[in-house]
Amino acid sequence: xxxxxxxxxxxxxxxxxxxxxxxxxxxxxxxxxxxxxxxxxxxxxxxxxxxxxxxxxxxxxxxxxxxxxxxxxxxxxxxxxxxxxxxxxxxxxxxxxxxxxxxxxxxxxxxxxxxxxxxxxxxxxxxxxxxxxxxxxxxxxxxxxxxxxxxxxxxxxxxxxxxxxxxxxxxxxx
Ligand SMILES: [Mg+2]
Numbered sequence: 825x826x827x828x829x830x831x832x833x834x835x836x837x838x839x840x841x842x843x844x845x846x847x848x849x850x851x852x853x854x855x856x857x858x859x860x861x862x863x864x865x866x867x868x869x870x871x872x873x874x875x876x877x878x879x880x881x882x883x884x885x886x887x888x889x890x891x892x893x894x895x896x897x898x899x900x901x902x903x904x905x906x907x908x909x910x911x912x913x914x915x916x917x918x919x920x921x922x923x924x925x926x927x928x929x930x931x932x933x934x935x936x937x938x939x940x941x942x943x944x945x946x947x948x949x950x951x952x953x954x955x956x957x958x959x960x961x962x963x964x965x966x967x968x969x970x971x972x973x974x975x976x977x978x979x980x981x982x983x984x985x986x987x988x989x990x991x992x993x994x995x996x997x998x
Contacts, residue, residue: 827942828942828943828944828947829877829878829941829942829943829944830876830877830878830943830944830947830948831877831878831879831880831912831937831941831943831948831949832873832877832878832879832880832948832949832950832951832997833880833881833882833915833933833934833937833948833949833950833951833961833966834879834880834881834882834911834951834952835881835882835883835950835951835952835953835954835957836853836881836882836883836901836902836905837851837852837853837854837883837953838851838853838952838953838954838971838973839863839951839952839953839957839971839990840862840863840866840881840905840909840990841854841860841861841862841863841901841905842854842860842861842862842863850975850976850977851953851954851973851975851977853885853887854901855887855892855893855894855897856897856900856901857897857900857901857904860901860904862905862908863989863990864989864991865990865991866909866990867908867909869990869991869993869994870909870910870911871910872994873997874910877948877949877997878912878913878941878943879909879910879911879912880911880912880913880914880915880937881902881905881906881911881913881914881915881916882915882916882928882933882934882937882950882960883902883914883915883916883917884916884917884919884927884928884956885898885916885917885918886917886918886919886920886927888918889918889919889920890920895918898916898918902914902916912941913937913941915933915936915937917932917933928952928954928956928957928959928960929955929956929957929958929959929960929963929980930960930963931960931961931963931964933960934950934960934961934963934964934966935964938964945964945965945966946965946966948966948967949961949966949967949968949969949993949997950964950966950967950968950969951968951969951971951990951993952968952969952970952971953970953971953972953973953975954975954977955977955978955979955980955981957970958970958979958980958981958983959980959981961983962981962983967984967985967996968981968983968984968985969983969984969985969986969987969993969996969997970983970985970986970987971987971988971989971990971993972986972987972988984996
């Protein structure tokens with residue numbers, strides 16, 4: 825019998841790593857690896873979750889297509905996180921096109937992972953700090969955990985759980 829796997833899909837900017845402070849409370853991201861700081865307790869958290877779940881980064885990086893950042897910069901940060909947090913895989917989308925199926929809020933990255941790694945999406949979680957993460961997770965029937973960082977933007981779908989920082993996800997992941 826093939827056993828399907830459970831996975832926690834983790835957004836990158838604002839979820840695993842800090843983002844620049846902006847006066848408008850708009851989510852932004854850093855470009856360079858040397859600007860990257862992991863959120864508090866993320867290493868311990870991931871090593872704990874890895875006992876029962878696959879862990880995957882899933883991130884939109886449209887600044888590459890907008891010519892505001894290079895693919896190499898994005899890959900350097902992603903590989904650093906993969907190594908540091910022992911992630912099983914990285915899912916990244918560079919498109920700036922809202923219709924792109926693999927760009928959050930669309931669920932393409934999650935369905936791709938389901939197929940490639942035999943993941944049971946219904947028993948998996950999506951964790952992110954933006955409505956895009958929650959919409960993607962909801963469309964793929966994952967359980968969704970929203971990290972509320974007080975951005976000046978509204979949610980579209982209702983998340984299953986809301987937390988204030990990533991460590992609190994442990995309360996909800998069974
Ligand atoms: Mg984010």
